Amino acid sequence: MDITTKNGQVLTEEMINELGEACERGEYPGTPGDFIIAPKGRPPLYPDEELVTVAFKVPRSRIELLDKRAAEKRETRSQFMRELLDDALMAG
Numbered sequence: 001m002d003i004t005t006k007n008g009q010v011l012t013e014e015m016i017n018e019l020g021e022a023c024e025r026g027e028y029p030g031t032p033g034d035f036i037i038a039p040k041g042r043p044p045l046y047p048d049e050e051l052v053t054v055a056f057k058v059p060r061s062r063i064e065l066l067d068k069r070a071a072e073k074r075e076t077r078s079q080f081m082r083e084l085l086d087d088a089l090m091a092g
Helices: 013-024 060-072 077-091
Strands: none
Touching: 060 077
16 A cells, blocks of 8 residues: 655555665665655745845735735735735736
8 A cells, every 4th residue: 555645755565664674774765854854834935046035114004905905815915925026027
């Protein structure tokens, strides 16, 4: 019977047995993060780029509207803002 890990990797019974035997010998195959130690939290938004924080002030009324629009799309404020930024940058 195959087992699928949380990150989607499929492990066959043979693979699991081989891992067990290797561990019993004191060998720990793979690299951290593969399936030996699963990272906590959500996957990175942009794995190939460093993320930086952009902060600026706006009137409270704008934030209330922003949050309302984001909620209508079932998105967080950050998701909504990233989408707006991407749309604006791609437009021209």
